[in-house]
Amino acid sequence: MGGNNQMKIALLGLGEAGSSFANDLASLGVTVVGYDPALKRDLSPAVTLAYSNAEAVLNADVILSVNLSAVAETIAAEVLPVLRPGQLYAEMNTASPDTKRRVEAIISPSGAQVVDVAIMAPVPPKGILTPFLVSGPGADRFAELLLPLGMNISVVSDQTGEAATRKLLRSIVYKGIAAVIGEAVDAGRSFGLEPYIREQILSVVGGNDALIDRFLEGSKTHALRRSHELEAVVAMLGAQHVEPVMSRATLTSLENLIERTQP
The missing domain is CATH 1.10.1040.10 (N-(1-d-carboxylethyl)-l-norvaline Dehydrogenase; domain 2)
Structure with a gap:
């Protein structure tokens, strides 16, 4: 992967947080594809809308799942068939450590790496620059890819659930x-x-x-x-x-x- 403009990031969930992340990432030159079954927020013209979660994640380098904890496992199962080794699946919902670990168990067989991302402050006004605490098998790679964008990422460990805790x-x-x-x-x-x-x-x-x-x-x-x-x-x-x-x-x-x- 070369510069930021060659990175593709998928946003699953385009509510207050997801739409803010999508718009900010697009403004940084990242290729952004998003999906939300009931889109209500304004999106930058640079954000491409997909027709499903599974379509959104195709060939994405990083997948940001920003929904509700109640649907975290359902969405992980929905995208599992199209995930491939090397992709990063960032579970960003505010969920219990056990829920984050269940998502990891669903995603892992695909070869994609899970990142447990805890959003540590309200998303407005900082958007994608909001502080993130990350853990899980893909945490170091997540930081390596996204820190060059100026993001505020602190790696806790390689254990899913530790950021959530x-x-x-x-x-x-x-x-x-x-x-x-x-x-x-x-x-x-x-x-x-x-x-x-x-x-x-x-x-x-x-x-x-x-x-x-x-x-x-x-x-x-x-x-x-x-x-x-x-x-x-x-x-x-x-x-x-x-x-x-x-x-x-x-x-x-x-x-x-x-x-x-x-x-």
């Missing part, structure tokens, strides 16, 4: 704190004591009111995506025989937010 452990903290802050502000407001409760929050997390507002807005804006993340956390902790008391509560908090913000 780190992301979800972090989620227990970040999403849990966001849920506590949301509940505390709601409670303070109900007593007419919002300024007081904000002072208490800041005594723990530092910063100023803008930081609290970012926690509150982030929870509302990304409630659905974060609920899937917490479902993966609960599954991961259950597999480790760790009782996910706080993570289940965080998941309930996000589900309540989704109900309240739906039109």
Whole structure:
């Protein structure tokens, strides 16, 4: 493979994250082919749309699967018959380590290498430059191919599931704190004591009111995506025989937010 313009990347799933990645990669001179069964996002004219996941991955050097964890294994099985040795299959869904390993078990017989990719921050505003934590058999090759594009990639190990584990452990903290802050502000407001409760929050997390507002807005804006993340956390902790008391509560908090913000 020569320069970036000779690299072909397939995007399976063109939602908020996938469409952003596709457009950014195309702007970097990469050949991008994508598929989404219900496309709603605007795509660059440089992105070629395929008619199926299987068509999209034909002759792709790197395949980025950016869907929902619920369909991760289905999509892997769908593309398996057309995969070939040497291809990289990056499972980017926020899924439990076990789900990532099941995807690896599906893909491996093809000779393609699996990469467990954990997206470590909201995709907007950085798009393809969002920090990625990667592990799995294809992790080093993934970094070798994509770091020259300026991407932010940190390799953890050659074991699938290790990137996912780190992301979800972090989620227990970040999403849990966001849920506590949301509940505390709601409670303070109900007593007419919002300024007081904000002072208490800041005594723990530092910063100023803008930081609290970012926690509150982030929870509302990304409630659905974060609920899937917490479902993966609960599954991961259950597999480790760790009782996910706080993570289940965080998941309930996000589900309540989704109900309240739906039109």
